[in-house]
Amino acid sequence: MENEKENLFFEPHKRGLVKTPLKESTAANIVLAEIQPDFGPLTTPTKPKEISQGEPWTPTANLKMLISAVSPEIRYRDQKRGLFDNGNGLPEARDCLHEHLSGDEYEKSQPSRKEKSLGLLCHKFLARYPNYPNPAVNNDICLDEVAEELNVERRRIYDIVNVLESLHMVSRLAKNRYTWHGRHNLNQTLGTLKSVGEENKYAEQIMMIKKKEYEQEFDFSKSYRIEDPIIKSNTGQNGHPDMCFVELPGVEFRAASVNSRKDKSLRVMSQKFVMLFLVSTPQIVSLEVAAKILIGEDHVEDLDKSKFKTKIRRLYDIANVLSSLDLIKKVHVTEERGRKPAFKWTGPEISPNPSGLGPVLPFAPSDLEGRRSSKENCAKNLFSARGRPNFTRHPSLIKLVKSIESDRRKINSAPTSPIKTNKAESSQNSVPFPSKMAQLAAICKMQLEEQSSEPRKKVKVQLARSGHCKPVAPLDTPANAELEMTAPSLIQPLGVVPLIPSPLPSAVPVILPQAPSGPSYAIYLQPAQAQTMTPPQGLSPTVCPTPSSNATRSKGSTDTTTENAANDAPKSSASARPGSLLPGLERQGTKNRDREPAGERGSKRASMLEDNGSKRKFKEDLKGLENVSTLMVSPTSVAAVPVGNSSALTSSHPVPVQNPSSAVVNFTLQHLGLISPGMQVSASPGPGTVPVSPRIEAVSVTPENAGTQQGRATKYDVSVLGQNQTNGQSVAVTGAQQPVPVTPKGSQLVAESFFRTPGGPTKPKGSSCVDFDGANNTSIGTLFVPQRKLEVSTEDVH
DNA sequence: ACCTCCCGCCATGCT
């Protein structure tokens, strides 16, 4: 992680490949990762120690040292590592060592549970490979070797690889062999997942669950049950396709065995989990909700507690890997029920790349190439699957894929690399260290960044500005940026949020045509399901935006204020892939991310507002809301256009849905009391647009591993509900995310935050937020929700 | 006591 830079174009662990005895490898040593690029293939593995500790020259290394100095835990770990290094993986050696130790000592020498965590292991694993591998090089991964080198059971490697596979960061080549793709396809994959998530109406589902919860809450007599009629109905009827696995051509599973595998549950779960983040507005997803949704999709019938528990366990596994990838980070959402573990998306903001609008990040030359041809391929086999989700592809496809890949390699050889160098920074975040250290780490990081990436930052800022100008916030993402450049016309104003539930064009699975530049994705559906998919029907009407949130709010209001969330977004994202080709772009994405919270902040305040309306009343309100929602916004549509993604709109909906009428919407909202009279939701992103976020529930998000993300403690109020609120989304789309045209100030802020945020010591709760981007800084308006008044303000609260 | 999630049994399915 930390040193990805170095890894950039090195062949992924050749050493491993050629190396004979794995044992020598330094499993432990690699911990944070730094792999020296040049281990010769045949050379014996260099001692990890050298590697890991001798990185002084790297900024990362410095950071580590600092952290280590400060953190006993880390130091301890390092020490252990040292031990191992000495023993160098030879079990015998280690044992001997242990023999000399007293029980106590022995214990200490034993890696603690934490040190064996999947997250850490994943970091080690990732450290072995460059984020953006040179396709020309051999990027094969031998699971056995990796397992040995990392000193873990192969089973654990599967856990990691399966998740990576779900993101197309690796693809299976053959038994025991995978190919490392790194992040080349990541954005594209995420875009696809987002599209699929939208189609699946995950946003709606989340809302429903939330709603249910609220209702239950108020209904004391009811005990909390996982099984929900709603869910069931959703899954069953709403055509929720039980999509199995979204593949990216060229990266698909090649081994028949794998393809045939029953469910690929971990992989599928991982994708779905990611989808949830991508479609929810505050990109925060609680494990509980995620588990319910995932279960719901599968077999609602069997929902039971044990299943739920199991699901949660799996989600933790997945979350650990995703966290290592810096795509999410753990937070806590405080609701009436108390603190609930949740995860916040910290990955790049992405725009759906469904039908063809370009993939999110077409930049990489390599990708372009692959994409080109992939489209065709995909389509064909999609349907191969018959009874069960079949991942098997037609032979011809395989050939295609191969050829594509070879092309890709040729093409890619030089490409991307240069810029990527910075990634190290981002990865650093991932290293888990005590939250206490987080700040320190953040600071260090900041410093490092400043030192190393000044130029880049500037770039980022610039991009950000441009992004602001863009109508839709999401556009800020790299992808968007690209879009903008290439096809400005495509971009739609925020207002464009489709209020009309549009039947998903893509209903049938299948292939998501890529933009010209991008490859298409094939979604394998169960045959039966595929059919179902089409009608968005059932659910949409029901969706009730916020009601539940309100409820929550009341109770939760108390908590609400409290938290700080880390908004590391700016930093994390920025740092995340410094090296990437699209540094600037990515950062923008980050910005967007940051922005999102803005709306939430408002909600927080709202939370403060007290309502305490009677439950009954609340319910009534809910009902009203529901109706409204039905009337005005289809969840689906909302979901589809999460953050005002122009691309999404265009692509997903063949016919750009025009906002029926912002006036109508406003009227409705006002009428319902969802927004204050003064407020306006405008269809087009413009100044004055009011981002209204229905999420009433003010939830505070507390970043958990500050360490990972550089924990800056910034206050970040998030309404949990926001995740799903349809309404919220719809409304939010309008304004919140897309701040008005960028004001100079805004941009400045951005820049500022960019630099400052990370390092900033914890801000007192109240403070803050400045980190978000300028866009947020404007207070937009107040949203009234039944009983509660939500203040939607993007501005910095203090 | 609850949250996390490691660990490894064992089913599944390919070779």
Added chain:
DNA sequence: AGCATGGCGGGAGGT
């Protein structure tokens, strides 16, 4: 049969 995969959930470490 043997091996690769990976579902699954008991139960233990952490807080």
